[in-house]
Amino acid sequence: MDETPHRRLIALYPALASLGAEELSTTLGATTQTITAPAGTMLFDEGAPCRGFPMVLSGSIRVARGSPGGRTLELYRVTPGELCVVSTSCLLGKATLAAHGQALEATELVLIAPTDFDRWCRAEPFRRYVFGLFADRLADLMALAEAVAFQRLDQRLAHLLLGHGDTVLATHQSLADALGTVREIVSRLLSRFERAGWVRLSRERIEVLDAPALRALSAGPGPRSAS
Numbered sequence: 606m607d608e609t610p611h612r613r614l615i616a617l618y619p620a621l622a623s624l625g626a627e628e629l630s631t632t633l634g635a636t637t638q639t640i641t642a643p644a645g646t647m648l649f650d651e652g653a654p655c656r657g658f659p660m661v662l663s664g665s666i667r668v669a670r671g672s673p674g675g676r677t678l679e680l681y682r683v684t685p686g687e688l689c690v691v692s693t694s695c696l697l698g699k700a701t702l703a704a705h706g707q708a709l710e711a712t713e714l715v716l717i718a719p720t721d722f723d724r725w726c727r728a729e730p731f732r733r734y735v736f737g738l739f740a741d742r743l744a745d746l747m748a749l750a751e752a753v754a755f756q757r758l759d760q761r762l763a764h765l766l767l768g769h770g771d772t773v774l775a776t777h778q779s780l781a782d783a784l785g786t787v788r789e790i791v792s793r794l795l796s797r798f799e800r801a802g803w804v805r806l807s808r809e810r811i812e813v814l815d816a817p818a819l820r821a822l823s824a825g826p827g828p829r830s831a832s
Contacts, residue, residue: 613662614715617686620734624725632725638716642708650705655695657716661685664712669782670704678753678785680704681745688738690746696722758786762794764823766804766813773811 611633615621621629638657642648648666649655659666666683668691683689683706691704696719717725726732752761761784766773781791795811798804803819805812813819 614660617662618660618734620731623730623734624728628725632717632721633715636718636721640714640716642712642714644708644710644712646708646712648706648708648712648714649692649702651703652701655692655702655719657692657718658696658722659683659689659692659706660715660717661687662713662715664714665709666706666712666714667709668704668706676785676787677782679783680749681742682709688735688742690739690742693735693739697726753785758784758790759794759797760823760825762791763798763819766811767816767819767823769813771813773813774809775811776809 611629614633615629640648642664648659651671661683663685666689667679668681668683668689669677669679671677680691689706691702691706694700695702726735752764756764762780765780765783777792777795778788780795781788784791795804795806798819799806801815801818803813803815805814
């Protein structure tokens, strides 16, 4: 690895500095892969062995779980400085990958070889860093499981539309993938939101007109609706 990505990697993942300059120079220069992937590239797949520990330099990765019927549920996204819990659990448990990862945009990442990751985890500062990020991501997944189990789909859609400003640039299919449902149901719910005056729909674009109404729906009680 040349010096510039090396410096970027340490800036994004500061715990690497605890491994020492010699270890980093040897490992990053010998066995590490730097991968540049255009948007849409499948970086890893369910059921496959983990090829290494990904550390994202730029872009983002969508990690999702698929079903035999072809539906997917987005679990989380990995951006620079974050950890992929699916890859981590695969490496730690010597198991196959439990989800797939796809580049959402042009993405650059460094892939640390499994043997190097095992050796790095013997260093307490790096191990503590990895398990700290692992715990944070696990908490996010628990919150997702709770939302899927106990929230209605319209509540979850309303929540998904919030926090992106006045305009959400997304297709109905991408929203359905994020919610683990089908496009037709999302389209039907969005049409209902539009009739209520909460959003305005156009091609791959949703304008939020009444954020307080969406926020009230997302926070409201109620059993889960069928998806």
